[in-house]
Amino acid sequence: MAGMSGKRLQKELAKIQGVLPPGITLVSAPDLQTWHMDLRILDNPLYPPHDHYRLKFSFSKNYPIEAPEVVFLRLTTDPRRDIPIHPHIYSNGIICLDLLDAQGWSPVHNVESICISIQSMLASNTKDERPPGDAEFVRSNRARPRDINFLYHDPSV
Amino acid sequence: MASYAAEQLKEKGNVAFRNGEYLEAEDFYSQAIHRYSRNSLIFTNRANVRLKLQRYDGVVDDSLKSIEIQGQGGQNHKAFYFLGMPCDILSGLRRLSIALCRHAQAQLSLNHPNEALSSALTAYNQVLHPQPAAKISPKDLETFSAFVLKCKKQKFASRERERLRRRGDLCAELEVTLDSQRQRDQSEITLQLQRGDVGNIAASERAAEIRSAFDHKVAELHTIFAAADPANHKAREIPDHIIDTITFEPMHDPVMTKTGHSYERATIYEHLKRSPTDPLTREPLTIDELRPNFGLKAACEEFWDSGASEWIIDW
Numbered sequence: 057m058a059g060m061s062g063k064r065l066q067k068e069l070a071k072i073q074g075v076l077p078p079g080i081t082l083v084s085a086p087d088l089q090t091w092h093m094d095l096r097i098l099d100n101p102l103y104p105p106h107d108h109y110r111l112k113f114s115f116s117k118n119y120p121i122e123a124p125e126v127v128f129l130r131l132t133t134d135p136r137r138d139i140p141i142h143p144h145i146y147s148n149g150i151i152c153l154d155l156l157d158a159q160g161w162s163p164v165h166n167v168e169s170i171c172i173s174i175q176s177m178l179a180s181n182t183k184d185e186r187p188p189g190d191a192e193f194v195r196s197n198r199a200r201p202r203d204i205n206f207l208y209h210d211p212s213v
Numbered sequence: 214m215a216s217y218a219a220e221q222l223k224e225k226g227n228v229a230f231r232n233g234e235y236l237e238a239e240d241f242y243s244q245a246i247h248r249y250s251r252n253s254l255i256f257t258n259r260a261n262v263r264l265k266l267q268r269y270d271g272v273v274d275d276s277l278k279s280i281e282i283q284g285q286g287g288q289n290h291k292a293f294y295f296l297g298m299p300c301d302i303l304s305g306l307r308r309l310s311i312a313l314c315r316h317a318q319a320q321l322s323l324n325h326p327n328e329a330l331s332s333a334l335t336a337y338n339q340v341l342h343p344q345p346a347a348k349i350s351p352k353d354l355e356t357f358s359a360f361v362l363k364c365k366k367q368k369f370a371s372r373e374r375e376r377l378r379r380r381g382d383l384c385a386e387l388e389v390t391l392d393s394q395r396q397r398d399q400s401e402i403t404l405q406l407q408r409g410d411v412g413n414i415a416a417s418e419r420a421a422e423i424r425s426a427f428d429h430k431v432a433e434l435h436t437i438f439a440a441a442d443p444a445n446h447k448a449r450e451i452p453d454h455i456i457d458t459i460t461f462e463p464m465h466d467p468v469m470t471k472t473g474h475s476y477e478r479a480t481i482y483e484h485l486k487r488s489p490t491d492p493l494t495r496e497p498l499t500i501d502e503l504r505p506n507f508g509l510k511a512a513c514e515e516f517w518d519s520g521a522s523e524w525i526i527d528w
Contacts, residue, residue, distance in 0.1 A: 060355070060460050060480070067461040120459055121483050162492040163459040163484050 061119040062088065068166055080171045083110065090114050092129070093171055097178045102141065109140045111174065112149075113167060123161035125201050126151060126170060143183050148194045150201050152187065153177065219249035223258065230262055238262045253282035330364040337361050337466075341478070358479035361465055365517055384438045388431055395427040455513045459484065459492065464513050468503040471496070475506045 065088045072082050083092035091113040097103035114125040128139040128149035139145060144152040154160030155173055187193070197204065226241030242259035245252075260275035337357040399420060406416040457464045457477040467475040470491050476484075482500060484492060491498040 060359075064459075064461050121480075121487060159488070161488070162490070162495065163480070164492045 060121070061115050061117050064120055065115060068168075072168060076168065077172060077175075079175060080168070088115070091167065093167065095171060095175050095178070097140070097175065100179050100181065102181060102184055103178060107138075107140075109138075109178075111171065113170075120163040120166070123156050123158060123165075124167075124170070126156055126174070127201060140178055141184055141186060142178060142181050143185055143187055144177070145187070146190050146193055146197075147186055148197070150193075150197070150204070156201070215249040216252065219245040219252060219255065221245075222248065223252070223255050226255075226258060226262070230258070235262050235265045239266060251282060253279040256282065327368060330361070330368050333357065333361045333364045355479045355483055358466065358477065362462060365465060369517060384434065387434055391427060391430050391434070395423055398423045452512075452516065454509065455516050463516065464509070465517075467506045467509045467513065469506040469509075470498055471502055475509050478503075 069082075069085055069088070069091075076082070079096040079098050081094045083094050085091040093111045093113065094108045095111060096105060096108055098105050103109075110129045110131055112127050112129050116122050116124070128145060128151065130139050130149060139147060139149050146152070151174065153174065155162070155165060155170065222241050222245035226238045226245065229235075229238035229241055239259060239262045242255055242262065245255050246259065249255075256275045256279035260272045260279065263271040263275060337354075337360075341354065402411070402416050402419050402423070405411045406413070411419070451463055455463050455467075457467075457480055458474075459476055459480040462477065464475070464477045466478045468478045468481060469475045470481070470493075472491055472494050474491075474493055476492070481492075481503065485498065485500055489497060489499055
């Protein structure tokens, strides 16, 4: 058996091509293993409402039992599509969010609910800053997001 | 005659078996098979003696061989019995399940979804309730569960095809009957016209009447059959309550968590292996705390037995 991800992703994709919450759009899903989603933050002055932030989802064979890998992509051609500034988002696009972590993940989440979580995490942000040690982390990190042990030191953000 | 010699050896084997000389009996049966390998009874007998000798792998092989010889429509209850036994086969159990699955696969390719489903279910139950020493890989439950689902879908699809085929015939037959009725009425008019009972105008009016009545009836017939055909209706959705919220597949063996949410057994087992928590509430949860949800299972069965056909394409 080739894992359960195929069927489930097909169904999610079919659903997501219908109606999505405001500010969330599907950009492309070329092969079911990698999806691109665009986010807009509608009511936070830190993020102009016309800026798009692109998320890249990578699914393993065991999705949804295993969490997908979700990172922000920097689209250098368009400065308005940078990686959003947030104390839990490193400048290389890696997001520190408990539900994307092996311990925080639950198979009842889906692409839409992850997008909503990230969107609301940005919408409620008040700090115009990167995580502490961002430069050092971006320079030295070679691990995949799922293998990184984030310290959830600041649950208030 | 090879088959006669085989029959003789088989008889010797039967005698040895009755006397409790199992090794000798197996030997006679093997010789018989060597002479003539198309007699399914010899395989079933050897399966039986191998059961006594606790050579379970052989039991499975011989039973499958016996079923294979009898081929389509064979009533090989004995062989199926050996395969489906709730036996104390320990090391052979996983093999048995795999063999059953292979058998089910063969039945599927022969378009025998009923037999395939029963084998698949047996295999699923074998891995679900393994004997303590059985070597069941945790992945097996998921595999066999998916296979049961596949068999169910096939069974469903084949019944639907059969229904459509029969119904298609009925529709055509009714149309032919209506048409012959129309022809009779028509020739009746022609006769009356020839006898001079009716005038030209009246005759052509009656003919037009008959024609339009016929057309109307045929149209009506087609409408009725189309209405009875779910394929012509808007896609019927699978009710949400029988969908496993993890795989998005319809369930066939739902289990309930402490919080009252139900999941397909194989999926929630897979999740609990990685994270012993309730997927929705994140409270601690273990396999022992799951309970079968018989009510929901009945609802699932009802769905599988219902006439919804659209989802086969969608799901």
